[in-house]
Amino acid sequence: MRRLVILGGGTAGTMVANKLRRRLPLDDWRITVIDGQRDHLYQPGLLFVPFGGREDLLKPRRRLLRNGIQLLIGEIAAVDPERKSVRLSDGEVVCYDYLVIATGTSPRPDQTPGLLGTEWHRTIHDFYTYDGAFALREALRGFTGGRLVVHVVEQPIKCPVAPLEFTFLAEAFFRRREMRDQVELVYVTPLDGAFTKPIAARYLGGLLDDRKIAVETDFLVERVDADRKVLVSYDEREIGYDLLVTVPLNMGADFVGASGLGDELNYVPVDKGTLQSTAHPDVFAIGDANDLPTSKAGSVAHFSAEVFVKNFCQYVEGRAMTHRFDGHANCFVETGDGKGLLIDFDYDTEPLPGRYPLGGLGPLSLLRETKANHWGKLAFRWIYWNVLLPGHRLPVPTRMSMSGKHRPDEEVRS
Missing domain, CATH: 3.50.50.60 (FAD/NAD(P)-binding domain)
Structure with missing residues (x-):
């Protein structure tokens, strides 16, 4: 056997x-x-x-x-x-x-000096762990205002759009509580933009601008000074916070x-x-x-x-492996207020606007905020437990398709 x-x-x-x-x-x-x-x-x-x-x-x-x-x-x-x-x-x-x-892969706060200490889950929080997400719930309920910093230590991380999603949801959360003007939101990333791919980064960066969320790019954190409540980068820049929501270095x-x-x-x-x-x-x-x-x-x-x-x-069976994975990935991105956008890409093609999964029919829109994308993300919970994990096939293509996608310059010309 x-x-x-x-x-x-x-x-x-x-x-x-x-x-x-x-x-x-x-x-x-x-x-x-x-x-x-x-x-x-x-x-x-x-x-x-x-x-x-x-x-x-x-x-x-x-x-x-x-x-x-x-x-x-x-x-x-x-x-x-x-x-x-x-x-x-x-x-x-x-x-x-x-x-x-x-x-x-798992978050490793122990790999960044000052991150894992007495302030962990007090003024420094994460939402990538079960305990961390519930501790952060209590921290947000008790937050009366100040600077909330959402910070990514380094790539790669599990679900790379999740820190952006959290930022958008936090902005909507404070608006609903009628305290948005009391909260300064800052998104801190080691990347040179909001996302790793240029076209998606422009779309997501525009959403951050619209919501008056400040962005600090190319920030490579060297340590966290929890006593002074500041992030310190290798080039000696400092970013202060009242509440820090961090995505630690991820490791296998x-x-x-x-x-x-x-x-x-x-x-x-x-x-x-x-x-x-x-x-x-x-x-x-x-x-x-x-x-x-x-x-x-x-x-x-x-x-x-x-x-x-x-x-x-x-x-x-001793035969050659004839199938090749093309790096296909797609992600729903929650943007708050019951809306979301969707990105679809692979090793060679970055996220583009268009429709998914049925070409021009959709029904989902790519790189555009819609309520349908939000409901698609919520519906995924049932699909996850009842279709994906049991190993059933989903009615979406395994390989990425260019059907329904177009370059932004083509959108302008049309």
């Missing part, structure tokens, strides 16, 4: 386990998922928690995995790719024939680095088309755990999983 071990039971790991359970015969394969937590967290929901969003974000992992998949709860200590074994922190060793690393799992499988941020180097490790052919890394040059987002996990499953089935 051949042994497939999947490290991580998050979005990518759960999807792939369920898809492969249907494709690989039970008599020939044993599929094991290993994760340190018993509950699966719906991470997109954390964005709404600080503003009073729903709290039912957790479901038991066991309920999300198909029958025939073994689930082990335990912390992963190390992988030995030569012996093809995984060692857990309690000493248990699990052997594999094929390994899939799907342990994602520590065992990846300890096992010699990762880069300096513990992401596994892979072939960007097949997700196969560049160092160990029987190891694959999916979702946020690899070094793909695209967004670390749920949509990437979804689209790449479709490609990976087809390739993996070819690989274990």
Whole structure:
């Protein structure tokens, strides 16, 4: 019997386990998922928690995995790719024939001097963790005015548009409370604009300007001085705050680095088309755990999983992997007031305006604020639990399509 071990039971790991359970015969394969937590967290929901969003974000992992998949709860200590074994922190060793690393990426506030200390979750907050999002809810309820700084330490981060979404939602939150004129909002980024892609950056930058949100670009933080409540950059610029909402440096799992499988941020180097490790052919890394040059987002996990499953089935049969992941990603961007915009892009094509997913028919608009995009983001919760994680196909193309998209200059000429 051949042994497939999947490290991580998050979005990518759960999807792939369920898809492969249907494709690989039970008599020939044993599929094991290993994760340190018993509950699966719906991470997109954390964005709404600080503003009073729903709290039912957790479901038991066991309920999300198909029958025939073994689930082990335990912390992963190390992988030995030569012996093809995984060692857990309690000493248990699990052997594999094929390994899939799907342990994602996590905020690491400990990597920035002054960030993790006595002020953590008091005047310094995050919303990328369960506890952090609920602590921030209380902080916003008690905030009476001053400078609120939303700060990104460094890229890549999980869901790169989420800090912008939080900023837009915060602006709308203070308007609803009739205290917007008492709050100065500042968005601080290490990038030279609001987003990594130029056209989308112009659209998003315009929205920030319209809402009178100041933007500090090219800010590479060296430390946080919590006593003086200032961010200090490597070029000695300082930005003061009364309340800091930060997105810490994101890193892959520590065992990846300890096992010699990762880069300096513990992401596994892979072939960007097949997700196969560049160092160990029987190891694959999916979702946020690899070094793909695209967004670390749920949509990437979804689209790449479709490609990976087809390739993996070819690989274990001794055939060439003929499918290539194109870096397809799309993200709903909440902009407040019950509206949102949508971006769709891949390795080679940046987000463009247009319609999605059915060309000129839409029904969703790209790079334009609409209520439909907001409702699309909210509807995704049901799709996530009932379609995506069980491994069912969604009626959207895996590969990015140019149908319905156009360049902004074409929009002007028309």
